[in-house]
Amino acid sequence: MRHQNSSRLERARPAMRGLAAFTGILALVVVAVTVSAVSIAGPRSGTVETTEADALATLRGSAINMEQTSPRMGKEVNTDLRPVRNYPEQPPTIPHKTRGYKINLKVNKCLSCHSRRAVEQSQAPMVSVTHFMDRDGQVLASVTPRRYFCSQCHVPQLDAKPLVANDFVDADTVIQVIRAKGN
């Protein structure tokens, strides 16, 4: 349930964009070479070989006709401490448990603490003002329908190891590296 950073490359600064493009091309080349190597070798009946491409394509790790033991369920982070955001536009992750919280047409459990009127009692952070804006930037009296379903962007975190390695660094680090190289 790690926060998805799919859009971060598009949002990166120009300096980082070049780096990202280079990495992307490199990855494509690696994948293409591996796939062609596998197809030259030809399919082998009965055995499943785990190649680098397979490891990238699936997290399953075993043949499709094999029953896997489920991984242990992770513990939801419940510290109430705000974690750092990887980039300014990142929707903040939820630092508490949300079991049983309902968000539907009748009720929004999140807003019972995070709405403008509820924060005095709850002392929770108020829903950002961008969530009150319609698509024309007009601020409305309450959260707009397009921002109503909190868990579309905001997710609780698990105390679990990442399934795939992630070498993401934030823009400040990239700038530091570039400056260090320049000097």
Added chain:
Amino acid sequence: MSIIARSMALLGLLSRPSRHYSLAFLTFGGFIAGIIFWGAFNTALEVTNTEAFCISCHEMRNNVYEELRETVHYSNRSGVRATCPDCHVPHEWTDKIARKMAATKEVWGKVFGTISTREKFQDKRLELAMHEWARFKANDSLECRNCHEYVYMDITAQSPRAADHHERLLKNGEKTCIDCHKGIAHELPDMSNVKGWK
């Protein structure tokens, strides 16, 4: 006129001493009959105070009971669970009888099928929920406190958020359990006009 005459005759009969039965028979007989009546009454009362009785009607079984089964009050780490009467019927005798008398309205509802379908129930859900919230508010969430009382809470074992809220709002009696913990055992009605939920 004949009704009045008859009732006067009955009153005369009741006010006269017994002609055939001894004082001892009437005293002890009355005492034993009283025990039997009282025992039967309480047994019947307790039977209506079980979950099996509640969910013997489809209005409860295929409806709110199904909702309860997904919640922490039905299934949890330690295997302690709450049944319908644990939350919906007071445990003290006087309050229990008062609630049971109010519940005669539910017999009416059953006979006339007021909530005989899920759709009818959903239409009435806000009204019914408000009755329960008002009852909890009036008795300071007594049924919650039968298990969850502030003085027995280990605040240090709670999450910082929960500890803060309980110390700030529950300890001084500013709020009672139901003020914040609505919809913990069943789904909620449309909350758009409920205080604290906008």
